[in-house]
Amino acid sequence: MTAYLLTVGDEILIGQITDTNSAWMAQQLNLQGIRIAGKSSVGDVHPSIIEAMDYAWSKADLVLVTGGLGATKDDITKKAIAEYFGVEMVFHDETWKRLQYFFKKLGKTPNEMNKNGCFMPQNAEILTNDRGLAPAMWFEKGGKVMVSMPGVPYEMMHLMTDRVLPRLKKSFPVSPVVHRTLMTAGEGETGLAALLSDFEDALPNNIKLAYLPAFNQVRLRLTATGSDETALNKQIDIEKAKMETIVSKFVYGYDDEPLAKAIGRMLVDKKMTLATAESCTGGYLSAQLTANAGSSAYFKGGVIAYHNDLKTNLLGVQTATLDEHGAVSEATVREMVQGALHATSADIAIAVSGIAGPGGGSATKPVGTIWVAVGNQTHTRVAHLTIDRGRNRNVEYAANVALNLVRVFLLATEKDVILRGTE
Amino acid sequence: MTAYLLTVGDEILIGQITDTNSAWMAQQLNLQGIRIAGKSSVGDVHPSIIEAMDYAWSKADLVLVTGGLGATKDDITKKAIAEYFGVEMVFHDETWKRLQYFFKKLGKTPNEMNKNGCFMPQNAEILTNDRGLAPAMWFEKGGKVMVSMPGVPYEMMHLMTDRVLPRLKKSFPVSPVVHRTLMTAGEGETGLAALLSDFEDALPNNIKLAYLPAFNQVRLRLTATGSDETALNKQIDIEKAKMETIVSKFVYGYDDEPLAKAIGRMLVDKKMTLATAESCTGGYLSAQLTANAGSSAYFKGGVIAYHNDLKTNLLGVQTATLDEHGAVSEATVREMVQGALHATSADIAIAVSGIAGPGGGSATKPVGTIWVAVGNQTHTRVAHLTIDRGRNRNVEYAANVALNLVRVFLLATEKDVILRGTE
Numbered sequence: 001m002t003a004y005l006l007t008v009g010d011e012i013l014i015g016q017i018t019d020t021n022s023a024w025m026a027q028q029l030n031l032q033g034i035r036i037a038g039k040s041s042v043g044d045v046h047p048s049i050i051e052a053m054d055y056a057w058s059k060a061d062l063v064l065v066t067g068g069l070g071a072t073k074d075d076i077t078k079k080a081i082a083e084y085f086g087v088e089m090v091f092h093d094e095t096w097k098r099l100q101y102f103f104k105k106l107g108k109t110p111n112e113m114n115k116n117g118c119f120m121p122q123n124a125e126i127l128t129n130d131r132g133l134a135p136a137m138w139f140e141k142g143g144k145v146m147v148s149m150p151g152v153p154y155e156m157m158h159l160m161t162d163r164v165l166p167r168l169k170k171s172f173p174v175s176p177v178v179h180r181t182l183m184t185a186g187e188g189e190t191g192l193a194a195l196l197s198d199f200e201d202a203l204p205n206n207i208k209l210a211y212l213p214a215f216n217q218v219r220l221r222l223t224a225t226g227s228d229e230t231a232l233n234k235q236i237d238i239e240k241a242k243m244e245t246i247v248s249k250f251v252y253g254y255d256d257e258p259l260a261k262a263i264g265r266m267l268v269d270k271k272m273t274l275a276t277a278e279s280c281t282g283g284y285l286s287a288q289l290t291a292n293a294g295s296s297a298y299f300k301g302g303v304i305a306y307h308n309d310l311k312t313n314l315l316g317v318q319t320a321t322l323d324e325h326g327a328v329s330e331a332t333v334r335e336m337v338q339g340a341l342h343a344t345s346a347d348i349a350i351a352v353s354g355i356a357g358p359g360g361g362s363a364t365k366p367v368g369t370i371w372v373a374v375g376n377q378t379h380t381r382v383a384h385l386t387i388d389r390g391r392n393r394n395v396e397y398a399a400n401v402a403l404n405l406v407r408v409f410l411l412a413t414e415k416d417v418i419l420r421g422t423e
Numbered sequence: 424m425t426a427y428l429l430t431v432g433d434e435i436l437i438g439q440i441t442d443t444n445s446a447w448m449a450q451q452l453n454l455q456g457i458r459i460a461g462k463s464s465v466g467d468v469h470p471s472i473i474e475a476m477d478y479a480w481s482k483a484d485l486v487l488v489t490g491g492l493g494a495t496k497d498d499i500t501k502k503a504i505a506e507y508f509g510v511e512m513v514f515h516d517e518t519w520k521r522l523q524y525f526f527k528k529l530g531k532t533p534n535e536m537n538k539n540g541c542f543m544p545q546n547a548e549i550l551t552n553d554r555g556l557a558p559a560m561w562f563e564k565g566g567k568v569m570v571s572m573p574g575v576p577y578e579m580m581h582l583m584t585d586r587v588l589p590r591l592k593k594s595f596p597v598s599p600v601v602h603r604t605l606m607t608a609g610e611g612e613t614g615l616a617a618l619l620s621d622f623e624d625a626l627p628n629n630i631k632l633a634y635l636p637a638f639n640q641v642r643l644r645l646t647a648t649g650s651d652e653t654a655l656n657k658q659i660d661i662e663k664a665k666m667e668t669i670v671s672k673f674v675y676g677y678d679d680e681p682l683a684k685a686i687g688r689m690l691v692d693k694k695m696t697l698a699t700a701e702s703c704t705g706g707y708l709s710a711q712l713t714a715n716a717g718s719s720a721y722f723k724g725g726v727i728a729y730h731n732d733l734k735t736n737l738l739g740v741q742t743a744t745l746d747e748h749g750a751v752s753e754a755t756v757r758e759m760v761q762g763a764l765h766a767t768s769a770d771i772a773i774a775v776s777g778i779a780g781p782g783g784g785s786a787t788k789p790v791g792t793i794w795v796a797v798g799n800q801t802h803t804r805v806a807h808l809t810i811d812r813g814r815n816r817n818v819e820y821a822a823n824v825a826l827n828l829v830r831v832f833l834l835a836t837e838k839d840v841i842l843r844g845t846e
Contacts, residue, residue: 013459015449016635019442022464026438036436038471040463041445048461055478154813212439276706276727282713283699283706286727290705293781293814301733304699304709306724310767314726314737344733358716390577391716 001174003029004060005039006052008068008077009151012041021066021156028160032168033177033225034062044068049080053146061144062168067151069134075117077148078137082121085139089119092126099133127163131155136163145171176229180240182220184250185259185404189213192220195246206232207239215393216400217259220247252407259403260288266410267298267348274406275346276302277315277336279327279353280370285399300346305336315339328353328365330382333373337380348409350374350402354385356394370398374405381409424597426452427483428462429475431491431500432574435464444489444579451583455591456600456648457485467491472503476569484567485591490574492557498540500571501560505544508562512542515549522556550586554578559586568594599652603663605643607673608682608827612636615643618669629655630662638816639823640682643670675830682826683711689833690721690771697829698769699725700738700759702750702776703793708822723769728759738762751776751788753805756796760803771832773797773825777808779817793821797828804832 005025011017019041026036037060042052049068056063068077082089096118103110120126120137127136127147132155139146145168149159184192189211193200200209206226212219220243224236244251253262267274276286282304289299303314308327311317316339317332325331336351354370361367368388374381383401388394428448434440442464449459460483465475472491479486491500505512519541526533543549543560550559550570555578562569568591572582607615612634616623623632629649635642643666647659667674676685690697699709705727712722726737731750734740739762740755748754759774777793784790791811797804806824811817 012446013449013462014453015446015451015459018446023435023438023441026436028438030437036438036466038436038463038465038475040461042461043459052461278706281710282718282722283701283709283725283727284713286706287704287710287818290707290727290729290779291815291818295705296729296783299705299729301727301729301737302706303726303737304706304713304724306713306719306722307767310724314724314766343737344730356713360719392714395710395714 001034001062001172002037002060003034003062003064004037004056006056006063006065007039007041007151008044008049008065008080009041010043012067013043021151021153024153024157025064025066025160028165031177031179032165033174034168044076046076046080046083049077050084053080053084057144057146061172063144063146064164065146065148066156069148069150078119078121081124081137081139081146081148085121085123085141087122090122092118092120094128095120095126095135098128102133127159127167129155129159130162131158138164138167140171175225175227176232178224178229178232178236180222180236181255182240182244182247182251183217183253183255183257183259183262184220184247185217185252185400185407187218187247187250189218192218192247192250196220196243199243199246203239204235207236209243215396216404218250219256249411252404258288258292259400259407261292263403263406263410264289264292264295264298266407270410272347272410273298273300273345275300275340275344275349277340277349277351278302278304279306279311279336279351280356281352281395281399281402282306282356284395285350285352285402288399288403300344302340302349303343311336311339314343316342326365328355328369328371330371330373330384333371333382334375334380337373337375338377341375341377348374348376348406350406352398352402354394354398356391356398357388358391368394370394370401372398372402372405374402374409379409381405381412424457424485424595425460425483426457426485426487427460427479429479429486429488430462430464430574431467431472431475431488431503432464433466435490436466444574444576447576447580448487448489448583451588454600454602455588456597457591467499469499469503469506472500473507476503476507480567480569484595486567486569487587488569488571489579492571492573498542501542501544504547504560504562504569504571508544508546508564510545513545515541515543518543518549518558521551525556550582550590552578552582553585554581561587561590563594598648598650599655601647601652601655601659603645603659604678605663605667605670605674606640606676606678606680606682606685607643607670608640608675608823608830610641610670610673612641615641615670615673619643619666622666622669626662627658630659632666638819639827641673642679672834675827681711681715682823682830684715686826686829686833687712687715687718687721689830693833695770695833696721696723696768698723698763698767698772700763700772700774701725701727702729702734702759702774703779704775704777704818704822704825705729705779707818708773708775708825711822711826723767725763725772726766734759734762737766739765749788751778751792751794753794753796753807756794756805757798757803760796760798761800764798764800771797771799771829773829775821775825777817777821779814779821780811781814784811791817793817793824795821795825795828797825797832802832804828804835 042048124137134150136149136159207224210221226232305311317335333351337349340349351373357367370385372383465471547560552558557573559572559582630647633644728734740758756774760772763772774796780790793808795806
């Protein structure tokens with residue numbers, strides 16, 4: 001089964017918004033074994049939409065249209081679909097009732113324009129939207145399907161997950177596809193591929209391995225296709241276990257879990273708390289940790305010691321250390337770790353100090369020089385980065401390395417590995 | 424003149440990467456007065472690329488193709504273009520020389536595959552890429568143009584800015600288009616539109632106003648078209664001045680400047696420094712401030728007081744205040760401001776405390792309740808937010824409100840407005 005993604009809206013064509021929907025939808029469809037034949041965007045122009053629908057319809061079994069629904073958009077997609085399928089618009093009473101209910105909850109009354117928005121193409125099967133006013137619409141013709149959804153990501157994700165994908169599975173039973181994803185950190189795609197080369201060669205024909213690299217992290221995704229889902233699950237679990245053994249020291253989690261979240265999980269398990277002492281990352285590292293709900297269970301807080309005064313006054317870094325080694329040095333990040341532990345009473349602290357750039361570099365410490373340390377009261381691990389990727393990328397990279405260092409530190413503690421100085 | 428954007432690559436169709444190139448390219452082209460007729464993506468499949476090129480070519484005067492260039496991609500786009508235009512591939516000596524030079528700098532030697540990558544379609548005009556190995560290619564036929572570029576954003580942006588757009592202006596002199604953008608904060612699109620209603624109605628026919636809303640910020644963009652660029656600039660500057668007068672208290676900068684950067688500029692002007700005391704924003708606010716190069720000139724640092732212990736120990740918030748009013752309260756953020764000023768010796772401090780969610784809410788303080796305060800040693804301004812938009816959006820919104828409050832605080836100081844308590 002193949003799908004084509006069509007987005008409707010001037011706001012995409014003038015570059016006002018970045019289309020993040022397509023990537024998410026493509027991922028979800030791929031996980032169901034549905035290949036994306038292509039995707040395109042058109043503006044809010046009736047004939048262009050009709051033409052784009054026709055093109056999409058010719059390219060795939062399933063066309064997913066987002067955008068161009070809702071009162072302010074003048075329901076341009078809805079009218080185009082009605083014309084494309086040659087049907088009338090009819091008043092949809094249930095949508096009107098839901099709309100009245102929503103407005104009542106907000107203490108408002110729907111107006112004539114809102115009521116007009118409840119007309120739907122006659123052949124549409126309406127899929128209720130629990131996160132907004134505009135429902136999704138499902139059309140079938142000649143064994144093909146077109147689905148139209150609002151473009152708001154929050155609403156689209158709900159409609160895809162809870163309405164469209166289950167409906168698809170019911171109407172078009174595809175061959176079972178099962179996945180297992182290992183989340184890894186600390187080794188690049190090439191390094192992992194070298195380790196997994198024999199494993200990959202020995203994989204059964206119906207199982208494929210994909211490397212999905214991100215910044216200092218690689219997702220390893222196994223995909224198995226076949227006819228018997230129970231047998232497939234058994235088979236893929238065996239391969240997953242083999243793979244995990246080979247790359248075990250880089251695996252931090254499963255199923256798209258962010259590294260910061262995995263660290264939170266480890267800390268909760270160990271009933272330990274974490275603190276940060278950030279210089280060049282300027283809050284970015286802590287923001288990654290606190291982006292996850294429930295982070296207050298393990299994250300105590302931290303100090304952003306951007307100015308050296310704060311390194312001294314709030315983190316107790318010695319003036320002599322700063323004078324002798326500089327703020328960007330192993331000695332300084334080690335003292336920052338101890339200072340953060342002392343200031344916050346956390347069990348573990350992370351410190352980062354570096355030259356994010358573009359200014360501030362020197363011959364001995366060029367832009368991109370970054371020191372990271374993770375430690376408790378007795379042991380510390382440090383990492384030293386030296387590659388300049390531009391200010392924002394340097395910060396992101398340093399934060400990622402720091403998070404992985406926490407993971408390694410926690411694992412080493414777990415395995416009773418004796419940590420000495422710089423390891 | 425119209426353009427069509429075509430992206431080539433399986434990585435987009437499987438949702439591995441989000442296409443951020445298109446939005447950026449669309450913006451740049453719109454600024455030149457070039458309208459985007461549509462955009463589409465195809466996988467790394469030769470016949471699909473040819474077909475997509477043909478479709479794009481039929482839709483616009485200019486087709487911009489990104490992706491599918493470079494050794495690892497097997498130069499699939501290049502071959503498709505050669506076939507599409509019916510030309511041979513010829514060895515391009517200059518590209519080969521540049522490639523050898525790049526490799527030498529890295530202490531490496533190019534291999535046979537690298538050399539094969541230097542074959543280019545015979546009719547291509549080669550546009551040198553200073554940020555990578557694959558150049559851009561420019562093709563003309565029957566008054567239309569197709570340009571192919573690598574998909575790496577950093578390389579594409581350089582090629583568009585320094586090669587393609589100047590080349591376009593030379594070959595296709597379009598009518599002059601001039602723009603003026605005001606960056607505003609603190610008022611929504613609807614509120615600004617109401618203020619600017621008369622102004623907008625009175626605008627000359629050749630000048631349009633666009634509202635480009637982001638989170639708690641709105642860009643107001645005037646676009647003027649005509650035949651005489653000097654006259655246009657004069658004309659648009661008059662309208663810009665009128666518009667700025669009407670919405671002056673919301674204007675913080677020009678030309679896409681981020682709010683955090685504008686605040687940095689204001690602080691540098693006043694020779695003042697800033698510190699943060701973050702609870703629910705967890706580092707996100709500071710990360711916005713430090714995302715701008717040169718922020719160490721005015722940002723001293725701050726305390727992320729996620730746990731109440733840190734509010735007390737590092738920021739001197741009184742236990743009695745926390746007990747009586749709670750961590751999420753006006754009284755607490757006021758004490759956090761004073762604590763941050765004391766801990767960092769900054770001239771101004773920002774404090775944020777709230778319930779980001781999804782957990783932690785109560786009947787009296789539901790998720791989304793956030794207090795923000797900005798102050799110096801004698802005066803403080805506070806803001807109270809009460810809308811839940813989901814954890815991450817709550818954090819972003821709070822940070823944006825906090826930044827705008829700094830701006831208002833600095834302006835009020837400037838204008839000798841007497842600040843009393845909560846204003």
